[in-house]
Amino acid sequence: MSKEKKQAALTRNDILERLYHTVMDRKDASPSVSHSARLMARGRSKIAQKFGEEAVECVIEAIGGTRESLISESADVLYHLIVMWVDAGVAPADVWAELERREGTSGIAEKASRPKETF
Ligand SMILES: N=c1c2ncn([C@@H]3O[C@H](COP(=O)(O)OP(=O)(O)OP(=O)(O)O)[C@@H](O)[C@H]3O)c2ncn1[C@@H]1O[C@H](COP(=O)(O)O)[C@@H](O)[C@H]1O
Numbered sequence: 452m453s454k455e456k457k458q459a460a461l462t463r464n465d466i467l468e469r470l471y472h473t474v475m476d477r478k479d480a481s482p483s484v485s486h487s488a489r490l491m492a493r494g495r496s497k498i499a500q501k502f503g504e505e506a507v508e509c510v511i512e513a514i515g516g517t518r519e520s521l522i523s524e525s526a527d528v529l530y531h532l533i534v535m536w537v538d539a540g541v542a543p544a545d546v547w548a549e550l551e552r553r554e555g556t557s558g559i560a561e562k563a564s565r566p567k568e569t570f
Contacts, residue, residue, distance in 0.1 A: 467543055470530065474537045490531075491538050498538050502531040 474487045482489035490498050509524040516524075536543070553561075 467529065467533065471533050471537065471543050474533050478537065487534055487537075490534050495535075495538055498531070498535050502528070502535050505531045 477485045477487035478491060480488040482492045490501060505524065505527040509521065509528050512520040512524045533543075535541075536546070
């Protein structure tokens, strides 16, 4: 990847970092004024359920919706994923590090290297 493309990619990631810090700040906010605080007050299972619902809505739009509706649902998925990360103590850097660890390893090659399952 060129230096310019890499810089552009880092800038795009910024919005996720900013959203993460906003949601972190909402941990101590009142559920009456913050949707993130309200979700976190309802517990991990509810947050995970909401994430699952948003993911399913994203799938539905990917199959039968418009490009715009897929973009909108994708934003919902990312917001709810970040609320789940904050609640579970996962920082974006933890996920970026895992993606970096996988960088350059083809999914096909990785799958082929797994030990064969024996039943
Ligand atoms: N990106 C988002 C974002 N995307 C979606 N949503 C909200 O997510 C909610 C989803 O609505 P649903 O009816 O599906 O969910 P729900 O109200 O929990 O419904 P039930 O589970 O009770 O049925 C709506 O209220 C949306 O407005 C978001 N709320 C907040 N953010 C970001 O988070 C920041 C902090 O928000 P607050 O925590 O509200 O201050 C904001 O400044 C935004 O940047």
